[in-house]
Amino acid sequence: MPHDHLDTSPSPGDRVETTTCYMCACRCGIKVWLRDGRLRYIQGNPDHPVNRGVLCAKGSAGIMQHYSPARLSKPLLRVGERGSGEFREIEWDEALALATKWLGDVRERDPNELAFFTGRDQSQALTGWWAQQFGTVNYAAHGGFCSVNMAAGGLYTLGGSFWEFGEPDWDHSRYLVLWGVAEDHDSNPIKLGLGKLKGRGAKVVAINPVRSGYGAIADEWIGIRPGSDGLLAFALIHELLHADRIDLDYLVRFTNAHWLVLRNPGGADDGLFARDEQGRALCWDRERATALPAEGTGLSPTVVGEVTLPDGRRAVPAFQLVAERYLDPRYSPDAVAKRCGVDADTIRRLAREIAAAAFDSDLRLPIAWTDAHGQRHEEMIGRPVSFHAMRGISAHSNGFHTCRALHLLQLLLGAVDAPGSFRFQPPFPRPVPPANRPGRTRREDGTLDAAPLGFVHGPEDLLVDADGQPQRIDHAYSWAYPLAAHGMMHTLIRNAWAGDPYKIDTVLMFMANMSWNSAMNTRQTMQWLTDRDEAGEYRIPHIIYSDAYASEMVAYADLVLPDTTYLERHDCISLLDRPISDADGAADGIRHPVLDTRADDPERDVRPFQSVLIELGARLGLPGLVNADGSPRYADFADYIQRHERAPRRRPAGRLARQRQRTRQGRAQPGAAGALHRQRQFLAPGGPGGRALFQDGQPQLPGLVGRHGLHRQGRTDRAAALFGDLAEVPAGRTGAWRAPAPRRAPRARGHLLRSAADLVRTLRGRAIGRQRRQPSVPAVGGHPAADVHVPLLGLAERLAAADRHEEHAVRAPRHRCAVRRGRWRHGRHPQPPGHDDGAGEDQRQRAPGHGVDLERDRQASRRVAARPRRPRGSRGLPAQPPDLRRDAGWPLRQRRPRDRAGGVVRPAHRAVAGHPRCRTLSDVCPAAGGPDRRPVGQRPDRRPMTSARTHWTPPDGL
Amino acid sequence: MTDLPATTRRKLGLVIDLDTCVGCHACAVSCKEWNDGGFAGPLVDEDVHGVEPLGVWLNRVHSYEVSPAPGDSPTPLTLHFPRSCLHCDNAACVTVCPTGASYKRAEDGIVLVDADKCIGCQLCSWACPYGAREYSTVDGVMKKCTLCVDRIYNEQLEEVDRQPACVQACPTRARHFGDLGDPDSAVSQLVARRGGQALMPELGYAPVNRYLPPRPRRGGGASGGAAQPEREASLDAGQLPPVLRWLDRVLSR
Amino acid sequence: MKPALSILFFTTLSGSGLGLLAWLGFVLAFIDTAPGAAVLLPAFATGLVLTAAGLLCSLGHLGQPQRAWRALSQWRSSWLSREGVLALLLFPVALLAAWLVWRDAGVWVSVLGVVLIVLAVATLFATAMIYASLRTIPAWANPLVPAAFMAFALLGGWLWLWGVLVAGGVPMGSGALAPLLLAAVALGVVKLAYWRRIAAMPLPGSATSAVGLQGQVPADARVTGLEAPHSEANYITREMVFVFARKHAGVMRLAALVLGVALPAGGFALAWALPGLAFPALALAVLCFQGGALLERWLFFAEARHVVSRYYPTAG
Ligand SMILES: Nc1nc2c(c(=O)[nH]1)N[C@H]1C(S)=C(S)[C@@H](COP(=O)(O)OP(=O)(O)OC[C@H]3O[C@@H](n4cnc5c(=O)[nH]c(N)nc54)[C@H](O)[C@@H]3O)O[C@H]1N2
Ligand SMILES: Nc1nc2c(c(=O)[nH]1)N[C@H]1C(S)=C(S)[C@@H](COP(=O)(O)OP(=O)(O)OC[C@H]3O[C@@H](n4cnc5c(=O)[nH]c(N)nc54)[C@H](O)[C@@H]3O)O[C@H]1N2
Ligand code: SF4
Numbered sequence A: 001m002p003h004d005h006l007d008t009s010p011s012p013g014d015r016v017e018t019t020t021c022y023m024c025a026c027r028c029g030i031k032v033w034l035r036d037g038r039l040r041y042i043q044g045n046p047d048h049p050v051n052r053g054v055l056c057a058k059g060s061a062g063i064m065q066h067y068s069p070a071r072l073s074k075p076l077l078r079v080g081e082r083g084s085g086e087f088r089e090i091e092w093d094e095a096l097a098l099a100t101k102w103l104g105d106v107r108e109r110d111p112n113e114l115a116f117f118t119g120r121d122q123s124q125a126l127t128g129w130w131a132q133q134f135g136t137v138n139y140a141a142h143g144g145f146c147s148v149n150m151a152a153g154g155l156y157t158l159g160g161s162f163w164e165f166g167e168p169d170w171d172h173s174r175y176l177v178l179w180g181v182a183e184d185h186d187s188n189p190i191k192l193g194l195g196k197l198k199g200r201g202a203k204v205v206a207i208n209p210v211r212s213g214y215g216a217i218a219d220e221w222i223g224i225r226p227g228s229d230g231l232l233a234f235a236l237i238h239e240l241l242h243a244d245r246i247d248l249d250y251l252v253r254f255t256n257a258h259w260l261v262l263r264n265p266g267g268a269d270d271g272l273f274a275r276d277e278q279g280r281a282l283c284w285d286r287e288r289a290t291a292l293p294a295e296g297t298g299l300s301p302t303v304v305g306e307v308t309l310p311d312g313r314r315a316v317p318a319f320q321l322v323a324e325r326y327l328d329p330r331y332s333p334d335a336v337a338k339r340c341g342v343d344a345d346t347i348r349r350l351a352r353e354i355a356a357a358a359f360d361s362d363l364r365l366p367i368a369w370t371d372a373h374g375q376r377h378e379e380m381i382g383r384p385v386s387f388h389a390m391r392g393i394s395a396h397s398n399g400f401h402t403c404r405a406l407h408l409l410q411l412l413l414g415a416v417d418a419p420g421s422f423r424f425q426p427p428f429p430r431p432v433p434p435a436n437r438p439g440r441t442r443r444e445d446g447t448l449d450a451a452p453l454g455f456v457h458g459p460e461d462l463l464v465d466a467d468g469q470p471q472r473i474d475h476a477y478s479w480a481y482p483l484a485a486h487g488m489m490h491t492l493i494r495n496a497w498a499g500d501p502y503k504i505d506t507v508l509m510f511m512a513n514m515s516w517n518s519a520m521n522t523r524q525t526m527q528w529l530t531d532r533d534e535a536g537e538y539r540i541p542h543i544i545y546s547d548a549y550a551s552e553m554v555a556y557a558d559l560v561l562p563d564t565t566y567l568e569r570h571d572c573i574s575l576l577d578r579p580i581s582d583a584d585g586a587a588d589g590i591r592h593p594v595l596d597t598r599a600d601d602p603e604r605d606v607r608p609f610q611s612v613l614i615e616l617g618a619r620l621g622l623p624g625l626v627n628a629d630g631s632p633r634y635a636d637f638a639d640y641i642q643r644h645e646r647a648p649r650r651r652p653a654g655r656l657a658r659q660r661q662r663t664r665q666g667r668a669q670p671g672a673a674g675a676l677h678r679q680r681q682f683l684a685p686g687g688p689g690g691r692a693l694f695q696d697g698q699p700q701l702p703g704l705v706g707r708h709g710l711h712r713q714g715r716t717d718r719a720a721a722l723f724g725d726l727a728e729v730p731a732g733r734t735g736a737w738r739a740p741a742p743r744r745a746p747r748a749r750g751h752l753l754r755s756a757a758d759l760v761r762t763l764r765g766r767a768i769g770r771q772r773r774q775p776s777v778p779a780v781g782g783h784p785a786a787d788v789h790v791p792l793l794g795l796a797e798r799l800a801a802a803d804r805h806e807e808h809a810v811r812a813p814r815h816r817c818a819v820r821r822g823r824w825r826h827g828r829h830p831q832p833p834g835h836d837d838g839a840g841e842d843q844r845q846r847a848p849g850h851g852v853d854l855e856r857d858r859q860a861s862r863r864v865a866a867r868p869r870r871p872r873g874s875r876g877l878p879a880q881p882p883d884l885r886r887d888a889g890w891p892l893r894q895r896r897p898r899d900r901a902g903g904v905v906r907p908a909h910r911a912v913a914g915h916p917r918c919r920t921l922s923d924v925c926p927a928a929g930g931p932d933r934r935p936v937g938q939r940p941d942r943r944p945m946t947s948a949r950t951h952w953t954p955p956d957g958l
Numbered sequence B: 001m002t003d004l005p006a007t008t009r010r011k012l013g014l015v016i017d018l019d020t021c022v023g024c025h026a027c028a029v030s031c032k033e034w035n036d037g038g039f040a041g042p043l044v045d046e047d048v049h050g051v052e053p054l055g056v057w058l059n060r061v062h063s064y065e066v067s068p069a070p071g072d073s074p075t076p077l078t079l080h081f082p083r084s085c086l087h088c089d090n091a092a093c094v095t096v097c098p099t100g101a102s103y104k105r106a107e108d109g110i111v112l113v114d115a116d117k118c119i120g121c122q123l124c125s126w127a128c129p130y131g132a133r134e135y136s137t138v139d140g141v142m143k144k145c146t147l148c149v150d151r152i153y154n155e156q157l158e159e160v161d162r163q164p165a166c167v168q169a170c171p172t173r174a175r176h177f178g179d180l181g182d183p184d185s186a187v188s189q190l191v192a193r194r195g196g197q198a199l200m201p202e203l204g205y206a207p208v209n210r211y212l213p214p215r216p217r218r219g220g221g222a223s224g225g226a227a228q229p230e231r232e233a234s235l236d237a238g239q240l241p242p243v244l245r246w247l248d249r250v251l252s253r
Numbered sequence C: 001m002k003p004a005l006s007i008l009f010f011t012t013l014s015g016s017g018l019g020l021l022a023w024l025g026f027v028l029a030f031i032d033t034a035p036g037a038a039v040l041l042p043a044f045a046t047g048l049v050l051t052a053a054g055l056l057c058s059l060g061h062l063g064q065p066q067r068a069w070r071a072l073s074q075w076r077s078s079w080l081s082r083e084g085v086l087a088l089l090l091f092p093v094a095l096l097a098a099w100l101v102w103r104d105a106g107v108w109v110s111v112l113g114v115v116l117i118v119l120a121v122a123t124l125f126a127t128a129m130i131y132a133s134l135r136t137i138p139a140w141a142n143p144l145v146p147a148a149f150m151a152f153a154l155l156g157g158w159l160w161l162w163g164v165l166v167a168g169g170v171p172m173g174s175g176a177l178a179p180l181l182l183a184a185v186a187l188g189v190v191k192l193a194y195w196r197r198i199a200a201m202p203l204p205g206s207a208t209s210a211v212g213l214q215g216q217v218p219a220d221a222r223v224t225g226l227e228a229p230h231s232e233a234n235y236i237t238r239e240m241v242f243v244f245a246r247k248h249a250g251v252m253r254l255a256a257l258v259l260g261v262a263l264p265a266g267g268f269a270l271a272w273a274l275p276g277l278a279f280p281a282l283a284l285a286v287l288c289f290q291g292g293a294l295l296e297r298w299l300f301f302a303e304a305r306h307v308v309s310r311y312y313p314t315a316g
């Protein structure tokens, strides 16, 4: 044979390393093949619980990312104008000294003058803690534009949400509804799961204006009108209530459906839970015909019917409020069909199919378990209907509400954490709301009393000053955005520029391409970044940025700290914030360096940002980062993830203490973290750790693991205790408006509506207080929750109501005035529309160019409306800052051949006028070349976001 | 010789499930990355950062719209369709090759190009109806899917990894690899069960790879099948507040 | 199919060369009053140079021309290989024939003339079969393709031959006209038939069977492209999904026939009628012919649709 020389066993490389992918937040396990110190191939790790060997396109293209010509190679100090991309390469010592100087000055003056914002950062446990040590409240991560409104909606409802908090029960589900999912963080697990579902013959329904890849393989694709998913969910709820296809047993067992809500129209207590003297919520027991504490057992609670309490007050169970509201004809399929663009028959059929899948499947697993109330059940009753939702709902301004609507629907079906339904992943569900509140006061040593991001439980947790004005630069946790669980990335640059509410000296950013994609408004963001004040100084004096590549943001930074790629550093996202667990076990995503930073370029001098941050902290002498003698506490990030203790161990009392001692899992412990760190051993095939970190046989977390796949109902109590405690509960809060965070292990999901109720109460309390003491609190008067006639579920309803601002995204942009008028009509703003005169930019610059701009515009003008005395911007701004993508000769100095010049992914891709593939900004956005003053109908057609075949109908009433 | 073997001992090939393929391109990218350094490689790209980059891919994923869709879906079918060499039994790409660089292995039926012999005449790519062969102007030779011949027998890889890169990567597990000549193999059974199809069989190339057709969609029909969910007749919403139907419900906790 | 210049020159130049050699063989074998070596040897040289130039051009199409010798190995299955082998056989045979002509070796010249005809025609046929054997391109997999290649070669060869003969001072007899008319008419008829035929020729396979949906959806289901695999073009789309503006086809076909058939035939007739202008007229005829041949060959590629364009429905 002539082809005998074919070698079928060539060496794929001389070394293979197991680590974790960082091309997105899904955190799949990868095996990296190296040959002669270079990447040869990246494959999925078959032993990894997340991806089980499969790998998405980005995952294997990590090679391209690693060897990208845009990689940075040296710290850079800006020498030219901001945005021009002219830098001088400097040594790390100089860079760190400069950063230390800027940050040190800030910390001396006022730590809040540092805004530390990170993007797709997977080490938020470190960055948030660092910000706390620094003492600034101005820290946010991966917020705003991603799916955090949905996360907040879920965390305030169920103690977790879709996204990274839970997953459909791929093995038992018979009906899956995907709400606005295209790719998702759970990318590979979803795809693996879809394969399973299709193989089993389960029905998959995709609700999405666009038919994405998942929609393509779904049995049914429902091309909903963008932003109207909440309404559709309500119509489904309406149908289910009408047909009595709901799981009342589940509701009384696991939610507060039976809790009594006071009815006292006009009274201060209307809509609050009826409580006894000890503050325990009450329910009505039909056997004993009396009110009893609702969280007890052995009850036979009613879920409808008005009762009179011993003290004479009238109350109804919370469920009745839900039922009354959603049985209302305005939520009927016929009423919403037009607004959703889904015909009523389809909605009815969906409801019928969902109910049939949930209740007629008779899925029961013979697994005995004990619930959170200590009651033992001999089997698990399945509700094989699962939902998954993502940015399709959360990328709308009503995402928080829509998310709550979906969760309500799931609860009515009993389809949360039941076999076949949506299942939480450890450490979720967390207490509702999660126990950690945002840090707001500084301790003696200058550190914040808690990490800057947290969950607001009541007005006392808000970061507002005596006038009710925001205290954070992004206005998170203010009256305008009280539940901004992750901070508000997209408001940072504008507010820092405007000095609203105060001047920021240094913006420190990490892995956040803010000039480009987290600002909702790139053009103006670039102007804000380059704007100067009257004295000729940049309005945002210092910008420090860490990126691994010369992204758009780099050109706008003063000091650039080049990061390594994800294959060259340690990383650990940790159970403290966004673990990669799956429903069957806790897991964590750790990376270790598999490549040397100088391997393919001896001159490349980059450092992992986390280690740089730790070093900066030590240079600044931040309390947690130095020893008593002032020496650095941690050598680097690897050292930190092994030795760091989040808080000194408290001695817990009683049962929990014994349990803790057994599990040794109260806090991140050095031993455990050290073990976590050595992922190589955990993941390496046949390594000593085996798959210890994952799935079965997890020795560190015995409470979490059952023999079978469905242990979770049995362990919620303990797990919630475990993880509830892991999250910090700040001690010694003053002026608490109600009892501090519960000391008891909070129950998961026992609080479907409590958060809403509490919120109503807190806000109302605030509003009432305001009438007495603080007449100046501006936003409260207009805040829906402060409306005294809002019944308990009013808020829930509002949360879930379809966007009150009509969604404009699929329309040609309209002139801002029109938008403003529309908004004014909705009565959302205390100021008359004429008040909103922009920030001094001329109309040309302010004209919304596209849907995203419009969204920004809406938000920005809302902020403006609240604060009429915004400083004016200078008029001499460049209309269009240099577009790096088009500029081949971008002068960022790098010792590289031309086509490797940093950052320009396609340097030759110049805008050649007339070239069919070249679209200039004004092609895309006429507003860039001046306001498009033609009437809407006469403007050139924009490419519609939706396929022509969707059921989309134009928004009515506009 | 470029004569085709009369029969091959095995017929290794891919089975691609069009029912679950979401068109994610994971297979295409992993194929490219593996083969860039493997037997078929390098798969050099030209003008990578330029206006019109050009590169060799051994596997490309198309997206089509098919109307009407199979089943009762009122909307057309979106079909994602990965396309790579089908390792045809009657492969004209082999017989037209003037140099013998193209050949079909008698032992497993894999069709390969010997890069050391190929003169880059491109005739084989013209002879392939499926667009499976791509010529590299940089290397001056023809490239094609190797069925990962340098993985599937590779003793330096762990057992689980001895499968084509695209099959291993596919996140929906829509790709299967095996011996389609053996009626008892898992892939043959799958093909039999799901009615796997050859592409353009009328051309007579006798492709080995099979595509599993999309399952009929259960959309509920164009009319929406508008049957009402059953309501409780005794409780007329007009008369009583309908919530009172739950008044008599005995619940316990 | 995208027309590649190297292949256009290859097939047209070597086509004329082989035609010339075939006619030379004919002259040697069957014409008793053949002109002497002084005229025939330049004709041999012209034929060989044309053929060799064509073959050299074809090397330009190869990615690895230095390995071209390997292309001789697969004559058992590959028409390209056969073409190469036959072309290479032709050279020694033609040289031998030339030598015999020079030595005036009598009957051996006739014998070699026959061998030369057979080889030249076989080579031409093999060249045509490279294309005609491709089932993937219905416009090529077609008996009219070898016929057209042949007719072109014979017409071109005859023009070239007379060009050389006239340059050598041989007067054009009336016998020169018949083969010319025969070849010209044959070429015209074959090309017209070919164009008629390909107009009605569907791509093989079907839109649904291309994606394996035969039997799953109605046979007339529409398969439209939603997205191409990559945003940029690729080898397949550039090479095989070449889009040719059909509205130009009529004009170009006419131009090809006028340039490749009518004008050369006219020039030839003119040369015959006006012996004084014979050489310039013939030279012009030959030039027109080569131009027309290039145009015809360009159309031959540009008009041919490859079945793979089924996978690029929007592009194709
Ligand atoms: N129009 C529009 N805008 C959007 C979205 C959308 O759908 N549409 N999506 C939104 C969503 S969901 C999100 S999460 C945000 C994300 O927005 P960002 O958080 O800004 O995320 P990216 O742009 O992916 O990456 C940010 C930067 O990280 C850099 N980077 C990559 N790897 C590394 C590394 O290892 N180290 C360091 N230091 N830097 C690295 C990249 O070069 C890039 O400049 O965008 C939002 N913006
Ligand atoms: N390839 C790739 N993968 C990624 C990322 C990436 O940048 N690239 N980023 C990662 C990150 S940070 C995130 S947050 C996730 C995001 O992953 P996804 O949540 O999947 O986000 P998108 O891709 O923005 O897709 C949202 C989908 O919602 C649809 N949609 C839009 N409006 C509506 C609506 O009103 N209703 C409904 N029902 N649907 C709607 C859109 O058509 C789109 O298909 O992806 C992660 N994975
Ligand atoms: S889904 Fe997994 S493999 Fe793909 S980019 Fe995300 S982490 Fe990497």
Ligand code: SF4
Residues within 6 Å of the ligand: B084, B085, B086, B087, B088, B091, B092, B093, B094, B111, B127, B128, B129, B130, B131, B132, B133, B144, B205, B207
């Ligand atoms: S698919 Fe094409 S390249 Fe592959 S064997 Fe068949 S004809 Fe040859």
Ligand code: SF4
Residues within 6 Å of the ligand: B096, B097, B098, B099, B100, B101, B102, B113, B117, B118, B119, B120, B121, B122, B123, B124, B125, B141, B142
């Ligand atoms: S390009 Fe190479 S493999 Fe293809 S026919 Fe020519 S020599 Fe053979």
Ligand code: SF4
Residues within 6 Å of the ligand: B030, B031, B032, B034, B035, B058, B059, B084, B085, B144, B145, B146, B147, B148, B164, B165, B166, B167
């Ligand atoms: S079998 Fe290998 S070479 Fe062929 S398409 Fe799959 S990954 Fe590519």
Ligand code: SF4
Residues within 6 Å of the ligand: B016, B020, B021, B022, B023, B024, B025, B026, B027, B028, B061, B080, B082, B169, B170, B171, B172, B173, B174, B175
């Ligand atoms: S990897 Fe699988 S799902 Fe993705 S395009 Fe390829 S075959 Fe389809």
Ligand SMILES: [Mo]
Residues within 6 Å of the ligand: A145, A146, A147
């Ligand atoms: Mo995101």
